[in-house]
Amino acid sequence: MGERVTDRELAIEQEYVAGLYARLDAMREEAGERLVAARRADGDRETAAVWQAEVTRLHGVEQGLCFGRLDMRDGRRVYIGRLGLFRDEGDEPLLVDWRTPVAQAFYTATAAAPQDVRRRRRITTRGRTVVAVNDELLDPDGAGDGSLVGEAALLAAVTAERTGRMRDIVTTLQAEQDRIIRHGADGVLVVQGGPGTGKTAVALHRVAYLLYTRPHLRTRGVLVVGPSRVFLDYIGQVLPGLGENSVVTATIADLGPGVEVSRVDPPDVVELKGRAVMAERLAAAVRSRVRPPDDPVDVEFEQQLLRLDPRACARAMRRARETGLPHNQARLVFEREIVDVLAQRLIEDMETVVLTDTGEAIDGGSADGSLGEAELRALAAAGVLIDHDDGPRTLLDETDRAALRDSLIADSGVRAALDALWPPLTPQQVVGERAEGWSAADIPLLDEAAALIGEGGDRVTFGHVVVDEAQELSEMAWRMLMRRCPTRSMTIVGDPAQTGNPAGTSSWDRVLRPHVRDRWRLASLTVNYRTPMEIMAATADLLAAHHPDTPPPRSVRSTGEEPWRIGTTPAELPTVVADLAEAHTDGHLAIIAPSAHIGSLAAELSLSIPPDLTGKVVLLTPDQAKGLEFDSVLIADPAGILAGPLGHNDLYVAMTRATRRLGVVHLGQPPAVLSALPELRPG
Numbered sequence: 001m002g003e004r005v006t007d008r009e010l011a012i013e014q015e016y017v018a019g020l021y022a023r024l025d026a027m028r029e030e031a032g033e034r035l036v037a038a039r040r041a042d043g044d045r046e047t048a049a050v051w052q053a054e055v056t057r058l059h060g061v062e063q064g065l066c067f068g069r070l071d072m073r074d075g076r077r078v079y080i081g082r083l084g085l086f087r088d089e090g091d092e093p094l095l096v097d098w099r100t101p102v103a104q105a106f107y108t109a110t111a112a113a114p115q116d117v118r119r120r121r122r123i124t125t126r127g128r129t130v131v132a133v134n135d136e137l138l139d140p141d142g143a144g145d146g147s148l149v150g151e152a153a154l155l156a157a158v159t160a161e162r163t164g165r166m167r168d169i170v171t172t173l174q175a176e177q178d179r180i181i182r183h184g185a186d187g188v189l190v191v192q193g194g195p196g197t198g199k200t201a202v203a204l205h206r207v208a209y210l211l212y213t214r215p216h217l218r219t220r221g222v223l224v225v226g227p228s229r230v231f232l233d234y235i236g237q238v239l240p241g242l243g244e245n246s247v248v249t250a251t252i253a254d255l256g257p258g259v260e261v262s263r264v265d266p267p268d269v270v271e272l273k274g275r276a277v278m279a280e281r282l283a284a285a286v287r288s289r290v291r292p293p294d295d296p297v298d299v300e301f302e303q304q305l306l307r308l309d310p311r312a313c314a315r316a317m318r319r320a321r322e323t324g325l326p327h328n329q330a331r332l333v334f335e336r337e338i339v340d341v342l343a344q345r346l347i348e349d350m351e352t353v354v355l356t357d358t359g360e361a362i363d364g365g366s367a368d369g370s371l372g373e374a375e376l377r378a379l380a381a382a383g384v385l386i387d388h389d390d391g392p393r394t395l396l397d398e399t400d401r402a403a404l405r406d407s408l409i410a411d412s413g414v415r416a417a418l419d420a421l422w423p424p425l426t427p428q429q430v431v432g433e434r435a436e437g438w439s440a441a442d443i444p445l446l447d448e449a450a451a452l453i454g455e456g457g458d459r460v461t462f463g464h465v466v467v468d469e470a471q472e473l474s475e476m477a478w479r480m481l482m483r484r485c486p487t488r489s490m491t492i493v494g495d496p497a498q499t500g501n502p503a504g505t506s507s508w509d510r511v512l513r514p515h516v517r518d519r520w521r522l523a524s525l526t527v528n529y530r531t532p533m534e535i536m537a538a539t540a541d542l543l544a545a546h547h548p549d550t551p552p553p554r555s556v557r558s559t560g561e562e563p564w565r566i567g568t569t570p571a572e573l574p575t576v577v578a579d580l581a582e583a584h585t586d587g588h589l590a591i592i593a594p595s596a597h598i599g600s601l602a603a604e605l606s607l608s609i610p611p612d613l614t615g616k617v618v619l620l621t622p623d624q625a626k627g628l629e630f631d632s633v634l635i636a637d638p639a640g641i642l643a644g645p646l647g648h649n650d651l652y653v654a655m656t657r658a659t660r661r662l663g664v665v666h667l668g669q670p671p672a673v674l675s676a677l678p679e680l681r682p683g
């Protein structure tokens with residue numbers, strides 16, 4: 001039950017909040033001055049970077065700096081906000097960071113389990129002005145069902161018009177979400193839940209939590225992987241608003257070895273390229289480049305022919321392989337072995353030149369093996385540098401041998417022979433050059449090849465990796481990601497009922513076990529904060545037909561607005577969609593259509609490709625719509641979407657993007673799974 005709050009309370013909070021902003025301003029000023037000073041001090045880049053980060057952090061938390069207050073049973077008042085603020089060091093905090101243990105009760109205290117909280121107050125601000133104060137008394141006698149904390153604020157947040165950019169949910173986090181956010185960082189945490197259950201939001205708040213509680217992650221780095229650049233832009237404001245600016249966001253393609261994706265593979269090829277067995281194929285392809293020769297190999301060096309026998313080659317190859325080094329590094333071992341063999345051969349030849357069979361010196365040489373002029377000339381021709389001033393020396397000491405090896409390595413004839421026996425490779429050569437360009441499914445293959453040959457030794461790794469829409473990753477993509485997360489500390493969020501990639505996953509265990517065995521935990525989210533009941537009901541047939549074991553998430557609200565359908569012809573589809581879009585006046589509208597219609601719809605509606613999410617009308621394929629949300633969604637040609645390789649999942653994604661309204665324009669008869677939708681009557 002809400003308690004009536006007087007204007008006096010509003011005034012009290014206004015004064016307090018004004019004090020917090022004053023403190024924030026003072027901190028900003030100080031950080032700004034320190035930044036200027038550090039920039040002035042020559043070369044103190046590190047200090048300047050620290051203060052630059054602090055300035056950015058302090059500006060990021062401007063909106064909704066303080067959003068709550070806990071009144072404890074012992075009389076203490078705790079104000080909760082986006083960061084901790086103190087009047088002076090060692091003082092009681094003016095504002096407590098939402099990530100501290102003290103603040104947790106703000107999200108999890110209920111009337112039944114009040115955790116020493118007497119009153120929970122939500123403070124709503126617009127700019128720096130307090131516009132509302134809502135209280136909940138956590139009185140065990142007045143316990144409701146306690147499942148939703150701060151229901152009014154939550155409902156206000158979930159019904160608010162969308163802007164095309166994701167907002168943080170720090171003021172209205174729910175208990176099941178809070179538990180996941182504060183879960184320990186060891187091992188892999190998989191967060192599974194239906195559409196709109198807050199998986200993305202939770203993953204991002206968890207990043208902020210981990211950075212706060214484990215500061216070493218700031219240096220080790222946190223990576224957030226998302227399905228597309230459009231999606232990463234969509235979520236891009238959330239972490240800065242939580243005061244965190246150091247996180248790297250990337251798609252799988254961004255992490256790859258710098259090739260441009262310019263081609264789309266057919267679904268069966270995508271599926272094939274994504275399988276883990278491709279790693280074995282690539283390893284075999286690399287191995288096959290190195291085969292002991294059947295016949296002796298003649299190596300030309302300084303107009304002499306040196307003969308390498310196949311057994312010596314095989315032995316050198318074996319030794320190089322036994323090091324376990326990647327191909328291009330193992331080649332250095334092979335090179336050393338072969339050069340040793342060649343050097344030995346040269347030395348032996350040399351000795352037969354300068355000594356007789358019985359070991360006597362000829363051509364003026366001395367019997368103890370020290371060198372005369374003729375030998376020195378022969379050696380010089382072989383590239384061995386002899387210091388004449390040193391006087392006569394013993395036949396080929398270690399320095400001579402080293403010099404001989406160096407000249408062998410530098411020799412083009414020797415290099416050509418080495419290249420033929422153990423060619424240095426590039427990732428492109430291993431995967432097979434593609435004249436027609438690279439596809440997204442090639443990226444993990446190129447990365448695997450780079451690892452096999454030992455390129456990318458300077459590859460950046462991270463202390464924690466978050467994977468969003470993780471159901472989309474192929475087994476090969478998982479291998480690629482794991483190489484970037486040696487600690488295997490990960491948060492993985494996804495929903496196998498939304499998998500659109502033919503190489504994506506339907507089983508977390510299957511993709512994770514090869515990398516972490518059973519060191520992964522599953523957490524579930526069950527409440528849908530995005531999609532109203534009416535729209536979820538419209539997806540019921542689709543979900544039941546294709547994922548009978550997946551319980552639909554429970555919608556937190558109902559809007560009273562029924563989804564509808566309307567039939568048309570292929571020729572009229574663009575104009576029907578354009579008319580419906582024109583009639584749409586409130587909020588953001590997404591038109592979701594199979595890629596075959598995107599061109600004609602974009603032309604008819606004058607819409608941009610790639611889409612600008614902040615536009616009032618946005619045109620997307622189901623794949624591009626993944627993870628996003630809009631006030632209204634219009635689906636064009638659902639049968640066309642269903643015809644894709646995992647079309648039922650794509651249609652499910654498309655239908656669950658709307659926060660308010662859903663309409664479907666079908667060609668001819670509607671697909672069976674949508675036939676229960678009421679038909680829109682003209683007018």
Ligand SMILES: Nc1ncnc2c1ncn2[C@@H]1O[C@H](COP(=O)(O)OP(=O)(O)OP(=O)(O)O)[C@@H](O)[C@H]1O
Nearest residue numbers: 157169172173174195196197198199200201529627
């Ligand atoms: N506790 C909450 N308070 C307010 N809004 C919330 C809360 N939890 C989730 N939401 C809102 O619900 C919407 C869906 O969240 P999000 O995109 O994180 O869901 P998701 O599970 O990743 O969805 P999908 O799988 O469909 O991509 C967002 O607008 C988010 O802000």
